[in-house]
Amino acid sequence: MPLARAVLPSFYQDSVKLMRLAREIGEKKGVSEVAALMGTPANHEIMLQAGLAEDGEAYAGSNDLVLAVEADTQELAYEAIEEAKAFLTQTRVAGVGASDFLPSGLAGALAGAPESNLAMISVPGAYAAKEAMDALRSGLHVFLFSDNVAVDDEVALKREAIERDLLLMGPDCGTAYIAGAGLGFTNAVKPGRVGCIAASGTGLQAVVSQLDALGEGISHGIGVGGRDLSAEVGGLMTLHALDFLSSDPETEIVLLISKPPDAEVLPGIEEALENFDKPHVVCFLGAENPDWAETLEDAGHAVATVLKGESYEPENFFAQAGLKERVASLRMEEETAGEGILGLFSGGTLAHESRLILEGLLGEVSWNEAAGRHRILDLGDDRYTVGKPHPMIDPESRAEMLSQAAMDENLGVVLFDLMLGRASAQDPAGPLARAIKEARGKGRSPHFVASVVGTADDPQDVDEQVRILEDAGVVVLPSNTQAARFAAALVKPELLEDV
Amino acid sequence: MKDLRRKPLRVVNLGLEIFADELKTQNVPVTHVRWRPPAGGKPHLLEILEKLEELDR
Numbered sequence: 001m002p003l004a005r006a007v008l009p010s011f012y013q014d015s016v017k018l019m020r021l022a023r024e025i026g027e028k029k030g031v032s033e034v035a036a037l038m039g040t041p042a043n044h045e046i047m048l049q050a051g052l053a054e055d056g057e058a059y060a061g062s063n064d065l066v067l068a069v070e071a072d073t074q075e076l077a078y079e080a081i082e083e084a085k086a087f088l089t090q091t092r093v094a095g096v097g098a099s100d101f102l103p104s105g106l107a108g109a110l111a112g113a114p115e116s117n118l119a120m121i122s123v124p125g126a127y128a129a130k131e132a133m134d135a136l137r138s139g140l141h142v143f144l145f146s147d148n149v150a151v152d153d154e155v156a157l158k159r160e161a162i163e164r165d166l167l168l169m170g171p172d173c174g175t176a177y178i179a180g181a182g183l184g185f186t187n188a189v190k191p192g193r194v195g196c197i198a199a200s201g202t203g204l205q206a207v208v209s210q211l212d213a214l215g216e217g218i219s220h221g222i223g224v225g226g227r228d229l230s231a232e233v234g235g236l237m238t239l240h241a242l243d244f245l246s247s248d249p250e251t252e253i254v255l256l257i258s259k260p261p262d263a264e265v266l267p268g269i270e271e272a273l274e275n276f277d278k279p280h281v282v283c284f285l286g287a288e289n290p291d292w293a294e295t296l297e298d299a300g301h302a303v304a305t306v307l308k309g310e311s312y313e314p315e316n317f318f319a320q321a322g323l324k325e326r327v328a329s330l331r332m333e334e335e336t337a338g339e340g341i342l343g344l345f346s347g348g349t350l351a352h353e354s355r356l357i358l359e360g361l362l363g364e365v366s367w368n369e370a371a372g373r374h375r376i377l378d379l380g381d382d383r384y385t386v387g388k389p390h391p392m393i394d395p396e397s398r399a400e401m402l403s404q405a406a407m408d409e410n411l412g413v414v415l416f417d418l419m420l421g422r423a424s425a426q427d428p429a430g431p432l433a434r435a436i437k438e439a440r441g442k443g444r445s446p447h448f449v450a451s452v453v454g455t456a457d458d459p460q461d462v463d464e465q466v467r468i469l470e471d472a473g474v475v476v477l478p479s480n481t482q483a484a485r486f487a488a489a490l491v492k493p494e495l496l497e498d499v
Numbered sequence: 500m501k502d503l504r505r506k507p508l509r510v511v512n513l514g515l516e517i518f519a520d521e522l523k524t525q526n527v528p529v530t531h532v533r534w535r536p537p538a539g540g541k542p543h544l545l546e547i548l549e550k551l552e553e554l555d556r
Contacts, residue, residue: 010535012534012535014514014515014516015515016517017516017517038540040540061539061540062536062541063535063539102531102532102533103530103533104532104534104535105532106513108532112530113509113511113528113530115506116510116511116530117502117503117506117509118509118510118511119510119511119512119513120511120513120514120518120519121513122512122515122518123514123534127536127537131513145514145518146514178503178508179508181522181527182521183510183518183522184518186521248504250504422524422525423517423521
């Protein structure tokens with residue numbers, strides 16, 4: 001197929017911008033493949049695999065932008081390249097208006113705005129630790145979105161932050177709230193009295209959105225990174241964040257969400273919580289402790305009820321009125337081929353929670369693997385995002401996976417999440433619903449079960465997103481916790497018998 | 500960390516421009532840095548730069 005390419009030397013662009021460009025050009029009639037990537041060795045490899053580069057050919061430099069388009073005709077391919085160049089030049093000019101000077105580094109930014117107090121860092125992992133250390137040494141709190149930061153660097157950064165009484169949120173931190181402002185992937189929630197400490201992102205998004213619906217707002221939401229409670233990092237930032245929230249006058253209650261701490265780290269965390277002077281709710285997903293919330297949904301409800309001065313007793317999901325009939329009618333309506341469950345998640349914490357719930361109800365569930373009766377895939381994991389945007393930013397690759405899953409004869413249920421909020425796709429339900437509708441039109445298909453994380457003030461219309469999914473025949477539950485349990489009941493209705 | 504309570508949030512953004520845009524929609528002042536890999540993204544040059552910076556300190 002005709003191919004056209006161009007290299008724009010010294011033209012660094014961030015990956016989200018390039019993804020948008022590739023999507024835009026890819027929608028042109030007659031264009032079949034588009035690559036818009038920085039010329040790193042890894043990206044060269046991706047282009048080789050896509051047939052957009054040739055073996056043995058030297059790659060461009062890491063600061064050079066490579067454009068490649070495959071189209072029906074050579075003319076169309078050249079045309080698309082020219083359009084891509086125009087798109088990039090336009091956005092560059094738009095980004096650098098006369099009143100909007102962009103400095104080229106942290107020092108330049110601080111010279112122009114010396115009152116700055118927080119750095120958001122989302123540069124490629126290899127450069128992230130150095131930028132974060134520079135920011136800390138300049139007296140800035142750091143939100144570190146970048147992943148692939150070495151654990152030794154993480155420890156060094158956190159020690160530096162603590163010494164300077166600063167926050168180091170991350171690495172791989174997707175979501176935080178500081179004094180009412182949302183950093184990264186956040187839902188629009190009210191300011192309030194709940195202080196949260198969470199590992200990374202979607203768990204925090206799910207709980208603050210739930211609290212928002214229950215009428216409770218957030219004071220701060222501090223992301224500490226998925227490795228903070230590991231033996232290597234020792235809970236450095238969790239303990240520091242607890243100190244911060246303890247002295248914060250806005251915070252009346254603290255919610256701590258994470259995977260369980262390492263056995264070496266747990267005693268220190270327990271001691272800090274024992275001496276903590278405010279009410280707190282702990283949700284270490286997968287830990288067995290009757291004092292802790294078992295699920296994200298329980299954690300949110302527990303916070304809201306404690307604030308009302310009441311105590312929280314979780315309800316038995318399987319005993320709720322009408323559930324048995326709903327499951328029976330869905331099973332009658334759709335004669336699915338199999339009894340397996342496939343979870344296709346954009347949120348890592350939601351994927352992890354679903355896995356725990358399904359394992360408790362159905363037995364073994366494989367994690368990020370191609371084989372297994374019940375499988376959960378965390379599509380935000382590095383292995384699924386090589387050369388592709390994160391599914392929260394671009395729903396298309398997950399839509400494709402949903403189509404494929406619909407043909408899988410071993411599946412009874414496809415379970416998924418939909419994350420709304422700032423920085424997420426504008427219409428994440430649309431492409432997924434189209435794929436599901438098309439698959440269901442072809443005959444027998446699994447049930448589709450989902451939950452939507454969003455609030456009334458998010459940029460997307462949450463009610464409309466739910467409606468789009470329901471119109472495509474998706475069963476939408478009010479929480480990730482309930483969606484996983486409902487999925488289990490669909491493939492194992494006996495769960496509804498002994499309650 | 501008390502400064503976060505005393506002073507309004509003011510952000511420097513290095514990396515994805517979308518994060519700066521999202522802060523602007525919340526009326527949080529932000530300076531977006533036109534970041535690019537230092538030393539032209541060449542690992543050996545970067546190493547030399549880092550050593551020079553260490554010496555500087």
